[in-house]
Amino acid sequence: MYPLLFRHVLSRFDPEFAHHAAMAVIRVLGVPPFSWATRALTAPSPEQKVHALGLTFPSPFGVAAGFDKNVVGVRGLDALGFGHIEVGTVTAIPQEGNPKPRLFRLVPDRAVVNRMGFNNNGAEAAEARLTRLRRRAPRAVIGVNIGKSRVVAVEDAIADYVASATRLAPLADYLAVNVSSPNTPGLRGLQAVETLAPLLRAVKEAAGSTPLLVKIAPDLPDDEIAAIARLAVDEGLAGIISHNTTISREGLRTDPAVVEAAGAGGLSGAPLKERSLEVLAVVKAAVPADFCVIAVGGVETADDVQKRLDAGATLVQGYTAFLYRGPFWARQINRGLRR
Template identity: 40%
Template sequence: MINRYSLLRPWLFSLDPEEAHHLTLSNLDRAERWGILRCLIKQPAADPRTVCGITFPNPVGLAAGLDKDGKHIDALAALGFGFLEIGTVTPKPQAGNPKPRMFRIPEAQGIINRMGFNNDGVDACVVRVRKSKFWQSGGVIGLNIGKNATTPIEDAASDYVTAMEAVYEIASYITVNISSPNTQNLRALQGEEMLRSLLGSLQLARERLSDRYGVRKPLFLKIAPDLDTNDINLIADLLLEFQIDAIIATNTTIARDAVQGMEYGSEAGGLSGAPVRNASNQVIRTLNHRLQQQIPIIGVGGIMSGKDAKEKIDAGASLVQLYSGLIYRGPDLITECAQALGN
């Protein structure tokens, strides 16, 4: 079944994207419970990488967004990922934006989504992570946190701190998502004044939580691909100032040049997949030049092949994450990327 994804894809693409998403994940869950999923999937060779004090079994991870609530952890882990990033989760449950809110653009190997941080709330997610066999066996799980849509942007820090407190004990690392285009004004947090205030609040909260739990959990920041060089350099400098452990580059783009004139190309939301590849790579190169390897970079955006994954590493990333490429290529992409990045 899994190895014939290219045969299944036309049928999946005939369904509403969000419906296909849930159907695919529920079937993966079933195959994992029956104990056959790992038999169907060619597993990547062990290729451990240590980043931020965490040993990743291989350098290919799942990007946030695919499993927002931690409902499919064991099935996704069985596909061969070296690590999983769950979320974005917010302090309170929220429904997200009205449907339809996800659109495929096959001609460009792209996806537009305006999901809007739809999730069951951070507490429900934490319960699911704890129950997963992957977490219980020591699997690497990052928790991606955000603010609720109803929280004013000037009060965003309180939501991030609340979510951070909830996930701190169970997370291998925590990602602060300030770059989704689908929550009003969220990207304003990438500006100097607001970002400085947010990072200061998170730094104090982490010091308090480190004392409480006796461990300092790595803190990552996820940024947009639509920043200019000055903005990127400013963010890089703030990461160093506030001792943020790594940066994830990048989230989805609001640019539409690559899909102009295509069906759904003008839909609102964040564009992912192949159209964001070059912008993501450029952000990674700019960060790498500014940071001089003082902070690791996790590369995500437009990885549709092993070659694309290698480009991220060559640009300066230490690890990579996949999402949209899985929709177009299926699980074989994980092993292909792992092989391309093999030592």
């Protein structure tokens, strides 16, 4: 039903408009009595619980950062069956992001190109929303993904990240440092070990007892990925998120003219399946067996999730297939894993 609706109706709308419309529906689903009815249809089974980062996740499958940038859909996403919700990316300073249009579907590839540019309401607004959520004692596990404010120079990035961490870590179940988005100038340069080490050290101190993870890019050479993974262990981080979107356009089935028209930005979705497993293998080989690794990229089905769990991932996240598979995607994943 949903694939037909997407093909004939939803795909005609601007992708960013469609996302906001979907988020409006998700927010409604998070409010009783709609949340009760939704959760009755989607809740993971008790045996799917995962214990990691000192937390209990109802399911190994969660929604990746980027979907709920402003902490407005947590209760609805929780009701839809996601085992955790990673909100953000949040920046210390509110920002509009890149000029529109900045989100593009590559339908033949079941993929998306985005150059959103960390559009969000800022850390202060996220802090207020998280505070309200915590007062309502939600069932959801909430991760908070933080990034560099665009107006802040790269050389001042540490203070900028620390400002966000200081506000948000006390309200987060875990904190993720995003140094891997391709849509903020200079950001990926922070992944170099010599610049990343002092950044992680400072943010970890600001985060206190909140588990800290770092999110990496899939476009790095494998030896650099392994070096970052070892650094995360050496600096006492709780885990690593593998990985962000890619700047590669190799192997796409979409008309090259359409791909070119979409322009620069991060590619996500089905084309990342193979690279996702490759990066996961590199990371797992560089860290202790019990180190938390969250796998992201190319996840569409329960089989995709299971392959990543079998390859050593502690948890798995998805985003893009949500757009193609519809609101009960997490339910499909959870039921598939149970079988």
